[in-house]
Amino acid sequence: MSASTADLLGLAGKHLLRNYKQPPLVMTRGEGCWLYDTEGKRYLDLYGGIAVCALGHAHPAIARAVSEQAARLVHIANYFYNDQQVRLAAELARRTGLERVFFCNSGAEANEAALKLARRYHHNRGDAERVNVVATWGSFHGRTMGAVAMTGKKAYWEGFGHRLPNVSHVAYGDLDAMARRVNDQTAAVIIEPVQGEGGVLPAPEGYLAGLRALCDKVGALLIVDEIQTGVGRSGRFLAIEHAGVKPDIVSLAKGLAGGVPIGAMVCKEQFADTLPPGSHGSTFGGNPFAAAAALAVLETLDSAALLDHVTATGAYFVAQLSALAQKHATVCEGARGVGLLCGLALKPGQDPQAVLKTLRDRGVLIATAGDRVLRFAPPLIITKAELDEGLAALDAVLATLKPVAP
Numbered sequence: 001m002s003a004s005t006a007d008l009l010g011l012a013g014k015h016l017l018r019n020y021k022q023p024p025l026v027m028t029r030g031e032g033c034w035l036y037d038t039e040g041k042r043y044l045d046l047y048g049g050i051a052v053c054a055l056g057h058a059h060p061a062i063a064r065a066v067s068e069q070a071a072r073l074v075h076i077a078n079y080f081y082n083d084q085q086v087r088l089a090a091e092l093a094r095r096t097g098l099e100r101v102f103f104c105n106s107g108a109e110a111n112e113a114a115l116k117l118a119r120r121y122h123h124n125r126g127d128a129e130r131v132n133v134v135a136t137w138g139s140f141h142g143r144t145m146g147a148v149a150m151t152g153k154k155a156y157w158e159g160f161g162h163r164l165p166n167v168s169h170v171a172y173g174d175l176d177a178m179a180r181r182v183n184d185q186t187a188a189v190i191i192e193p194v195q196g197e198g199g200v201l202p203a204p205e206g207y208l209a210g211l212r213a214l215c216d217k218v219g220a221l222l223i224v225d226e227i228q229t230g231v232g233r234s235g236r237f238l239a240i241e242h243a244g245v246k247p248d249i250v251s252l253a254k255g256l257a258g259g260v261p262i263g264a265m266v267c268k269e270q271f272a273d274t275l276p277p278g279s280h281g282s283t284f285g286g287n288p289f290a291a292a293a294a295l296a297v298l299e300t301l302d303s304a305a306l307l308d309h310v311t312a313t314g315a316y317f318v319a320q321l322s323a324l325a326q327k328h329a330t331v332c333e334g335a336r337g338v339g340l341l342c343g344l345a346l347k348p349g350q351d352p353q354a355v356l357k358t359l360r361d362r363g364v365l366i367a368t369a370g371d372r373v374l375r376f377a378p379p380l381i382i383t384k385a386e387l388d389e390g391l392a393a394l395d396a397v398l399a400t401l402k403p404v405a406p
């Protein structure tokens with residue numbers, strides 16, 4: 001017999017760490033862009049498990065791949081090659097134009113690997129003191145001690161003792177500030193092509209190319225964090241492609257295996273031997289189960305022409321969000337986005353969490369970002385009709401907000 005909602009909430013209250021702030025809802029099932037809770041209520045998923053569920057829920061390609069792989073081989077650790085991981089590495093190399101891949105299990109781990117690779121690269125060249133990393137305020141790079149040190153929000157550092165030294169931050173989008181900070185002691189610059197958690201902020205025109213030039217000038221590595229923006233979310237495989245810039249290192253996770261945990265650090269051929277055996281590794285990273293799921297996602301990106309779909313539906317969605325922002329101009333500031341990573345900024349004084357909650361009560365799930373941005377990262381397979389359902393609910397909720405006097 002399945003447990004009741006009350007039983008499950010009781011167990012959660014008793015046994016889960018209280019590091020999240022969940023509403024009293026228990027999800028049990030998903031299908032496409034829809035989620036179902038224990039009471040059978042359905043929700044339109046416009047946040048995609050925070051930009052993870054690229055193919056939505058219960059996609060047959062992933063279901064088939066993981067069930068077949070589970071019946072064949074789930075895990076062997078990296079003592080041996082495995083067929084799925086090797087094929088996935090080749091696919092990532094082909095799609096990113098970067099040759100070498102290290103697999104792990106999450107975004108934070110991919111950024112940790114990038115940080116270690118950058119420092120080790122300079123060490124191997126006899127420049128062991130060259131350890132400085134420059135990141136940006138408002139960025140999000142993960143929660144482990146290295147990744148959180150690069151994350152540009154003090155609230156995420158507080159209470160955990162000394163932060164990893166030699167990591168500093170400058171304003172996002174400000175090339176002059178970066179030029180003043182980057183020098184021949186800089187090991188790497190890390191950047192998101194669109195700041196996701198920071199408020200869905202696309203890099204200004206010329207910024208990413210400017211960072212590439214700055215790094216080249218002093219011999220620093222350019223790490224591009226595509227954990228939220230990668231794997232087609234922007235309408236290209238990598239969002240950095242829009243800027244025509246080739247990074248030294250790219251970190252991927254989230255959408256890569258459509259919800260099965262995986263992370264990847266992808267880098268140029270010249271770093272193939274930078275982390276010698278024993279210097280870095282992962283027990284689970286790139287196991288056949290996760291790699292098979294990722295291969296299914298990548299194959300579906302092609303077979304369903306999802307990049308074109310994202311470009312078209314993303315342009316439609318952001319235009320409709322902008323129209324809503326104009327219609328409700330007393331409470332909205334404006335809309336922005338790249339592909340299907342979109343944000344609607346509310347005016348100061350508005351509470352994005354209240355909007356999120358009211359939308360949820362109406363059966364539409366979104367996320368928030370920055371201080372007052374409604375964030376949308378729906379499955380890449382979402383249809384215009386489904387987006388329209390979400391937009392209608394948003395229209396109705398925005399209509400209930402009261403303007404706040406400045």
Ligand SMILES: Cc1ncc(COP(=O)(O)O)c(C=O)c1O
Pocket residue numbers: 050106107108109111140141142143192196197225226227228229253254
């Ligand atoms: C840009 C970016 N980098 C890194 C991370 C961390 O990824 P994870 O939570 O898988 O460790 C996230 C997660 O939101 C992210 O958006």
